[in-house]
Amino acid sequence: DAKTTQPNSMESNEEEPVHLPCNHSTISGTDYIHWYRQLPSQGPEYVIHGLTSNVNNRMASLAIAEDRKSSTLILHRATLRDAAVYYCILSPRQGAQKLVFGQGTRLTINP
C-alpha cells in the first residue's frame, strides 16, 4: 500500500485558516486521497476525498498537487471544535475500501 507522511502536530488560532499537508510520493494513478478526522474519544469521521482535481465541501477544501505526490487539507476558518487528529489516507479506486490509518496530525486550536 502506498504510504503517506504527515507532520505529527500543528497548532493554529481560532477563526484563522489551517493548511494540513500530506506527502504521498508513491501514490498510484488509481489511488483516491481521503481525509478523515478523529475528535477526542470519538470514532473517525469523513472529511473529504479526491482523485485529481481540487475538491470543496461544507467542512473543508482539498488541494491536490498537479503530480499528485502531495495534497493539503484546508480548513478555511478553524473553530475549537476542529481540534482533532487528521488522517490522510490513500485508497485504491478498485477493490475493498481498506483504509490504512497512519498516526495522523494532531491539530490544536488556540482560542
Added chain:
Amino acid sequence: NAGVTQTPKFRILKIGQSMTLQCAQDMNHNYMYWYRQDPGMGLKLIYYSVGAGITDKGEVPNGYNVSRSTTEDFPLRLELAAPSQTSVYFCASSWDITDTQYFGPGTRLTVL
C-alpha cells in the same frame, strides 16, 4: 437514522475470557469493518465484510472471529482474551466498495 451503533461502550475482561462486541448499522450498507486503535496510534483493520455471508481478514485478524448473517449486524468475537487485545475497537460501514466509511463510537476493552 442511528447510523453505526456499538455495544458495550466499556468492558473489562480477565485473561482467557471470551466476549462478543456488537455492531449494527441502519443505513443498509453492504460493507462493514472492524478496526482496533491502540493508544496514540492509528486504526488497524481486523476484519471486513462485503455483504451478508462474506467476510475477509484485514491486517490484524489473529485472536478474533467475525460473522455476518444479516446486512445490519457484524459482531466481533474474542476468544481467549489476552492483554495484547486491550484497545479501543471501532466498527464502520460503507455503501459500496469505494464509498465513505461511517464509524461507530467505539468499545473500550481492557484485558487484565
